[in-house]
Amino acid sequence: MLRVADEVTRALAEGRPVVALESTLLAHGLPAGRNREVADELERAVREAGAVPATIAVLDGAPRVGLSAEELDRVCDRRSGLAKLSRRDLGPALALGRSGATTVAGTAALAHAAGIGVFATGGLGGVHRDAAVTWDISADLDVVADTPVLVVCSGVKSVLDVPATLEALETRSVPVLGYRTDRFPAFYLRDSGMEVPWRVDTPAEAAAVVAAHRSSVPGSAGVLLVNPVPPEHEMDRATHDRLLAEGENVVRERGVRGKAVTPVLLAHFHERSEGASLAANVALVLANAKLAAEVAVVLAERRP
Numbered sequence: 001m002l003r004v005a006d007e008v009t010r011a012l013a014e015g016r017p018v019v020a021l022e023s024t025l026l027a028h029g030l031p032a033g034r035n036r037e038v039a040d041e042l043e044r045a046v047r048e049a050g051a052v053p054a055t056i057a058v059l060d061g062a063p064r065v066g067l068s069a070e071e072l073d074r075v076c077d078r079r080s081g082l083a084k085l086s087r088r089d090l091g092p093a094l095a096l097g098r099s100g101a102t103t104v105a106g107t108a109a110l111a112h113a114a115g116i117g118v119f120a121t122g123g124l125g126g127v128h129r130d131a132a133v134t135w136d137i138s139a140d141l142d143v144v145a146d147t148p149v150l151v152v153c154s155g156v157k158s159v160l161d162v163p164a165t166l167e168a169l170e171t172r173s174v175p176v177l178g179y180r181t182d183r184f185p186a187f188y189l190r191d192s193g194m195e196v197p198w199r200v201d202t203p204a205e206a207a208a209v210v211a212a213h214r215s216s217v218p219g220s221a222g223v224l225l226v227n228p229v230p231p232e233h234e235m236d237r238a239t240h241d242r243l244l245a246e247g248e249n250v251v252r253e254r255g256v257r258g259k260a261v262t263p264v265l266l267a268h269f270h271e272r273s274e275g276a277s278l279a280a281n282v283a284l285v286l287a288n289a290k291l292a293a294e295v296a297v298v299l300a301e302r303r304p
Ligand code: PSU
Pocket: 022, 024, 025, 026, 028, 029, 030, 102, 103, 104, 105, 121, 122, 123, 124, 125, 126, 137, 138, 139, 140, 258, 259, 260, 261, 262, 266, 281, 285
């Protein structure tokens, strides 16, 4: 069922580095128009760092690993009406011939199925602030725990309950590595106020941890490498806190629930921050794509 682009198939067969990229951040996270440019910029960042990019989505019931320019057009066009596919949505979408963008959970599952072990995104889903009442905990956490992929991200979105998300990651035995930082980042902000359990300072150190975790720790799977937004693109904290409080009110007043919550909150930031949240979001995903490629290069060199 899996349709892998020729370039990606060749790279995997030759043991060359490949980085998976997700499509929900394009289709549901970034504004129309800019998302198409970012799709290209992400692939370019991966290539410049020496790896092959593989953007993942489901089109007409077929899981696609590596998209053509026309397929990226379709993913980024709001009129395509793509669904948001977590791992549990893949079976229905494939069986019913539907199209959708894949979240971290959906992308990690398909990347692993294709034999790709490194994946870049913006922010991992996690435990929502009102989870004690809504039970809204992203499937991303469980999927990262049991899928052998390295996920490079800028922590979790600041709209989540960060301490609770870190606890959930600990419960699931997911190693969390800060990249050149001791602080756990919160997407638009470099410091969530929480520490990271481990720190690495080079792509080689990150690759060594991934290799040790996968080969020597029984029952282990995913690893999280967290890379804070570049300092010059971090959002102003006061603006951030104000927009977050407003966004939470919008969600409450409109009765937004389930998988619509994250896109509504991100859109609120993008509409009200005069470009600051968009600049931060784009800068951080690009930095993560580059870092993921650097780690993938080292992992490919380590292979016998
Ligand atoms: N990173 C971004 N923008 C996004 C996401 C990540 O810069 O929109 C997406 C990812 O696909 C992640 C999803 O899996 O947000 C989390 O959604 P939820 O909170 O509904 O699990």
